[in-house]
Amino acid sequence: MIVAKDLKKVFGDFTAVNGINFEVKKGEAFGLLGPNGAGKSTTMRMIAATSLRTSGELSILGKDPNHNGPEIRAHLGVVPQQDNHDNELKVWENLYIYGRYFGLGRKFLKNKIVELLDFAQLQEKRDVKVDALSGGMKRRLTIARGLVNEPEILMLDEPTTGLDPQARHILWDRLFRLKEQGVTLVITTHYMDEAEQLCDRLIVMDKGQIMAEGAPAELIKKYSSKEVLEVRFGSTKNAEAAEQIKNLGDRIEPLPDRILVYAEDGEKVLEQIHKMGLQPQTSLVRRSSLEDVFLRLTGRTLVD
Amino acid sequence: MSMINAAVDGAIAIAERRSGKIGAEFYQGRARTMIERSFFAFKTSSWMVVLSGFVEPVFYLLAFGFGLGGMIGTVSDSNGHAVSYAAYIAPALLATSAMNGAIYDSTWNVFFKMHFGKLYQTVLATSMGVLDVAMGEIGWALLRGFTYAIGFMIVMTPLGLIPSWWGILAIPGAVLIAFGFASIGMGITSYLKSFQGMNWVNFFMLPMFLFSGTFYPLTIYPDWLRITIEALPLWQAIQLERALTLGTLDAGTALHVLYFAVMIAGGLWFTTRRLNALFLK
Numbered sequence: 001m002i003v004a005k006d007l008k009k010v011f012g013d014f015t016a017v018n019g020i021n022f023e024v025k026k027g028e029a030f031g032l033l034g035p036n037g038a039g040k041s042t043t044m045r046m047i048a049a050t051s052l053r054t055s056g057e058l059s060i061l062g063k064d065p066n067h068n069g070p071e072i073r074a075h076l077g078v079v080p081q082q083d084n085h086d087n088e089l090k091v092w093e094n095l096y097i098y099g100r101y102f103g104l105g106r107k108f109l110k111n112k113i114v115e116l117l118d119f120a121q122l123q124e125k126r127d128v129k130v131d132a133l134s135g136g137m138k139r140r141l142t143i144a145r146g147l148v149n150e151p152e153i154l155m156l157d158e159p160t161t162g163l164d165p166q167a168r169h170i171l172w173d174r175l176f177r178l179k180e181q182g183v184t185l186v187i188t189t190h191y192m193d194e195a196e197q198l199c200d201r202l203i204v205m206d207k208g209q210i211m212a213e214g215a216p217a218e219l220i221k222k223y224s225s226k227e228v229l230e231v232r233f234g235s236t237k238n239a240e241a242a243e244q245i246k247n248l249g250d251r252i253e254p255l256p257d258r259i260l261v262y263a264e265d266g267e268k269v270l271e272q273i274h275k276m277g278l279q280p281q282t283s284l285v286r287r288s289s290l291e292d293v294f295l296r297l298t299g300r301t302l303v304d
Numbered sequence: 305m306s307m308i309n310a311a312v313d314g315a316i317a318i319a320e321r322r323s324g325k326i327g328a329e330f331y332q333g334r335a336r337t338m339i340e341r342s343f344f345a346f347k348t349s350s351w352m353v354v355l356s357g358f359v360e361p362v363f364y365l366l367a368f369g370f371g372l373g374g375m376i377g378t379v380s381d382s383n384g385h386a387v388s389y390a391a392y393i394a395p396a397l398l399a400t401s402a403m404n405g406a407i408y409d410s411t412w413n414v415f416f417k418m419h420f421g422k423l424y425q426t427v428l429a430t431s432m433g434v435l436d437v438a439m440g441e442i443g444w445a446l447l448r449g450f451t452y453a454i455g456f457m458i459v460m461t462p463l464g465l466i467p468s469w470w471g472i473l474a475i476p477g478a479v480l481i482a483f484g485f486a487s488i489g490m491g492i493t494s495y496l497k498s499f500q501g502m503n504w505v506n507f508f509m510l511p512m513f514l515f516s517g518t519f520y521p522l523t524i525y526p527d528w529l530r531i532t533i534e535a536l537p538l539w540q541a542i543q544l545e546r547a548l549t550l551g552t553l554d555a556g557t558a559l560h561v562l563y564f565a566v567m568i569a570g571g572l573w574f575t576t577r578r579l580n581a582l583f584l585k
Contacts, residue, residue, distance in 0.1 A: 048429060050425075050428060050583070050584060051584065067329060068328075069329055070332050070433050071319045071322075074316045074318065074319035075316055076429075080425075082422075086341070086345075088344075088345035098430065101334070102319075103318035103319070103337070108314060149314065150314070150315070151315075
């Protein structure tokens with residue numbers, strides 16, 4: 001459905017996306033992960049035909065977004081990072097007029113909106129101005145709005161950022177149902193649990209490039225170990241202890257507050273540490289997650 | 305709920321109808337949906353704002369036409385006939401209010417929607433084109449201008465300020481004038497980054513209102529100044545409306561119409577380019 005080859009986007013002297021290649025298949029949930037400024041949103045905007053690429057190839061359903069913008073956008077549902085409702089209008093009017101922008105008929109929309117309000121659990125708010133909605137309601141309305149044209153591809157840019165856990169789980173459920181109905185999802189997110197939950201396949205981006213690509217489980221297998229042991233010796237002793245245990249497990253990562261040991265069997269490594277006569281203040285064995293992969297690939301430094 | 309059904313053809317089929325046609329990238333023939341949107345917003349907006357657009361030219365007419373006009377008496381029109389001062393300035397006020405309304409809608413309103421409401425980003429994520437947005441917003445401004453022009457004519461006619469039957473054409477004339485100003489105004493607004501920038505628009509508008517032959521003929525100016533003013537759109541607008549209400553049409557009247565036709569075409573071209581650069585970069 002979406003094919004990008006050597007896709008590039010340059011703003012002035014800043015290269016936001018630097019020659020990336022990927023493909024999204026029909027019915028798939030495809031994730032774009034990466035720290036702030038990695039080029040995720042820019043990539044999303046190029047796919048959504050609201051930003052022209054600088055070079056490379058991009059084809060959405062066989063069409064070129066640089067030349068067939070409105071035609072491509074007719075196939076897409078877009079959920080931007082920030083809710084951008086028409087604050088002068090009410091909830092129902094927002095959905096209605098958004099459908100009208102696609103040229104959809106009044107009769108069709110009247111039925112469709114009943115369905116969408118139901119989907120977003122906003123039936124009771126239909127005549128309320130958008131300003132008066134809570135954050136979670138606004139987000140659900142944005143997603144409902146993105147579905148008004150019955151899109152084949154739904155583009156979600158950080159769909160759950162700023163939502164409470166309840167609202168996030170409701171959204172995941174809704175998105176999962178859409179996927180079951182055959183809608184292709186393209187998602188960017190900061191939340192690794194979200195990516196693990198929703199995405200069949202994902203790319204990890206950093207500084208405009210793709211660092212890794214694959215299914216969440218594959219990536220964990222490739223870039224991390226099965227388990228991670230986290231031990232704390234107290235901030236003054238961590239460095240010294242790290243030196244002593246550096247040959248344990250597959251790999252160790254000393255951090256200021258704790259040491260991570262990547263290993264097949266975390267408990268076994270912990271035993272070995274005890275045998276060496278070291279007594280960590282706290283220890284924790286957990287399964288390796290996408291977050292470990294992410295941090296390994298994109299580093300721990302803060303980017304703004 | 306089924307997401308993939310017959311209605312999928314809806315949005316896609318509608319967009320594909322224009323596939324391959326010239327301009328399909330920026331025009332989808334749906335400017336009217338922007339007008340529909342404005343109508344929804346208008347239902348809940350303040351009536352004071354709407355009323356003020358009508359009241360302003362009437363106040364000017366009362367103060368200058370009748371107040372000051374009482375001391376001036378009559379002036380002569382382009383054919384040398386004597387007309388009352390109020391009848392002389394009434395068409396100029398109609399032209400000016402058409403300009404002011406169009407500029408207000410295409411600068412302040414558009415600026416707000418561009419930078420705070422983020423309305424155009426939302427609309428351009430759908431299958432709408434940039435020219436649909438521009439035409440829709442301008443269309444709404446014209447609808448308002450049309451209503452105000454009718455209101456003003458309803459006040460002027462019984463006062464005997466429209467001596468000619470041609471005067472009825474002053475209403476579409478006002479719409480034409482508003483179209484010219486609105487189509488350029490939207491493009492100019494796209495350059496402005498702050499509210500301070502908006503003041504430059506007023507800085508240019510007020511002197512144009514005062515000195516464009518609104519209250520007195522240009523014959524009192526030296527040649528260089530007169531020619532400069534004659535090139536400005538408000539003078540063209542005032543001459544057009546005055547010729548219509550006083551019934552003094554001549555070849556020049558056609559030129560004024562042509563001036564606005566060119567201004568509209570150029571303005572739409574300029575605005576479409578600017579919106580493209582701004583929202584589809």
